Amino acid sequence: MQGNPTGGSCKEAASLSLTENQSHLEHNLINPMPWILTDAAPALAAAQVNTQVEFDRTYRTLSKEQGYQNRNLLFIAGLNIDISPREDQVFPLTKFIPWAAYVQSASSEHRILEQRELYDALMASDSENPHKIDLEEAIAVMEKTKEVSISFEFRKSG
Numbered sequence: 001m002q003g004n005p006t007g008g009s010c011k012e013a014a015s016l017s018l019t020e021n022q023s024h025l026e027h028n029l030i031n032p033m034p035w036i037l038t039d040a041a042p043a044l045a046a047a048q049v050n051t052q053v054e055f056d057r058t059y060r061t062l063s064k065e066q067g068y069q070n071r072n073l074l075f076i077a078g079l080n081i082d083i084s085p086r087e088d089q090v091f092p093l094t095k096f097i098p099w100a101a102y103v104q105s106a107s108s109e110h111r112i113l114e115q116r117e118l119y120d121a122l123m124a125s126d127s128e129n130p131h132k133i134d135l136e137e138a139i140a141v142m143e144k145t146k147e148v149s150i151s152f153e154f155r156k157s158g
Helices: 009-014 024-029 033-038 042-064 115-124 135-144
Strands: 073-083 093-104 110-113
Touching: 024 042, 033 042, 042 073, 042 093, 093 115, 110 115
Parallel strands: none
Antiparallel strands: 073 093, 093 110
C-alpha cells in the first residue's frame, strides 16, 4: 500500500477523538484516515486497512482461544471486490483478493502467510476439489424434496 498523508487540516480533521458510540469500522479507520484520504483509490485503501486490522484481530483471537487449540486451522483474509454487472448480466461479479493467512496445525505449530507467500501457495494448490458440490444439482434436489411444514400454533395470541 502506498499513499502520502498530508499535514495540516486534513490530518487534524482525521484525528478526531473517539467516542463510545464509534463503530468497529470507524475505530479501524480513524488513525490511518490521512493516508486513506490522500490515496489514489481511497475506497480500496480503506478496504485494505480494514482487512489488515481485522486479520490481525482475528488471528490473535484464534491463536489464543482454547476451542481452537490442537486443531488444524486455516484462516484466510482478503478483499471481496464487487464488479458492477454489464447489461447482459443479472448479478455482479465478485473477485476475492487474498491478503494474509493464519495456518495452524493440530500439533500447535502456526505461521502467518503474507500476501505474496499466500498467493504462491494458492497457485501451487490443486485446482480440483474432490468434495465440490454441484449447486444446480443441489437446488434441483431441494425443489423435488417434499416440503417440511413448521407449525407456529404456539404463537396464537389470546
